[in-house]
Amino acid sequence: MSSLLSDELMSAVGRTSEPHREIVTRRDIRKYAIATDSQQAKYLSGDEAPPMFHVSLFWDVVPLAELTPDGVSIDSLLPTFPLKKAMAGGLKIDYFRTIRPGDWLTATRTLSAIYEKAGRSGALIFYEVVMDIVDDENRLVIREKTTRILR
Amino acid sequence: MPTAHTALQLDQLKVGESLPQRTFTPDNKQLFLYNAVLWNAHRIHFDHPYAIDVEEYPGLVIAGPLLGDWMHQCIEQWLGSSGRLTSIEYSNRSASYIGESLTSGGVITQIDKANRQVTLEVFITNEQGDIIAPGIATAELT
Numbered sequence: 663m664s665s666l667l668s669d670e671l672m673s674a675v676g677r678t679s680e681p682h683r684e685i686v687t688r689r690d691i692r693k694y695a696i697a698t699d700s701q702q703a704k705y706l707s708g709d710e711a712p713p714m715f716h717v718s719l720f721w722d723v724v725p726l727a728e729l730t731p732d733g734v735s736i737d738s739l740l741p742t743f744p745l746k747k748a749m750a751g752g753l754k755i756d757y758f759r760t761i762r763p764g765d766w767l768t769a770t771r772t773l774s775a776i777y778e779k780a781g782r783s784g785a786l787i788f789y790e791v792v793m794d795i796v797d798d799e800n801r802l803v804i805r806e807k808t809t810r811i812l813r
Numbered sequence: 814m815p816t817a818h819t820a821l822q823l824d825q826l827k828v829g830e831s832l833p834q835r836t837f838t839p840d841n842k843q844l845f846l847y848n849a850v851l852w853n854a855h856r857i858h859f860d861h862p863y864a865i866d867v868e869e870y871p872g873l874v875i876a877g878p879l880l881g882d883w884m885h886q887c888i889e890q891w892l893g894s895s896g897r898l899t900s901i902e903y904s905n906r907s908a909s910y911i912g913e914s915l916t917s918g919g920v921i922t923q924i925d926k927a928n929r930q931v932t933l934e935v936f937i938t939n940e941q942g943d944i945i946a947p948g949i950a951t952a953e954l955t
Contacts, residue, residue, distance in 0.1 A: 696846065697850045699837060699883075700886060712885070713885040714885060718851045718852070721852045721853060723852055729854055732857070733854035733855045734854070751877075752904035757899055
């Protein structure tokens with residue numbers, strides 16, 4: 663059995679966030695397309711949302727008092743890990759449906775896995791969060807899996 | 814080489830064919846706007862003294878997901894209206910900083926004619942040519 667992953671920590675696997683429902687607006691799409699330096703007219707006009715727009719739509723909006731001194735918010739889905747320093751992570755995104763202004767989308771996040779691996783300079787903890795985004799007819803629009811590494 | 818303005822023909826695509834590359838040199842304004850649209854207040858992206866003195870980075874850190882956007886853009890510019898991007902998997906391998914120029918690109922690694930599916934390796938490289946974000950994506954041609 664690994665040394666870093668206590669039973670208590672592992673019991674957090676399967677934890678799910680409250681569903682988070684947001685509306686897509688043309689203005690938000692335009693801002694996103696410009697900020698990412700898109701060259702596609704359909705995104706710059708806001709007619710359609712570019713891929714990864716959902717990252718901005720479902721970014722946590724928290725009161726100022728809940729930001730840490732370095733300016734990030736604590737992800738309440740996550741347990742307290744024994745390793746703190748976040749390293750580069752990865753994303754896997756499956757796209758099922760096009761997003762347009764006026765769409766209401768609902769995201770639900772699940773902590774789907776925690777595991778440990780030996781790194782070059784000590785143990786690493788990996789965790790995975792799956793975010794399912796559905797429309798108001800409960801059709802899957804995007805599934806995103808984030809993998810984060812802690813050292 | 815096909816461009817976004819020329820419809821892609823599945824029969825004419827070849828494994829090993831490269832996607833058009835694009836070089837980005839994000840500045841403080843773009844990094845600010847990108848983090849503003851996310852609502853991301855992480856100080857390593859806008860507070861230069863904090864990034865250097867406290868977090869000990871060599872400069873303001875270019876937000877990792879922005880590199881993901883550029884990989885998506887590389888694929889979609891190549892695809893044009895000939896198909897759609899159905900999935901992508903990528904990782905941010907090392908950080909990059911304001912002042913650097915980064916280049917997006919990709920190559921066709923597999924063509925599944927029966928399902929009209931193309932698999933692509935995509936990447937972001939830094940000025941030294943190191944791949945700082947590798948990815949694999951799938952597109953479906955219409």
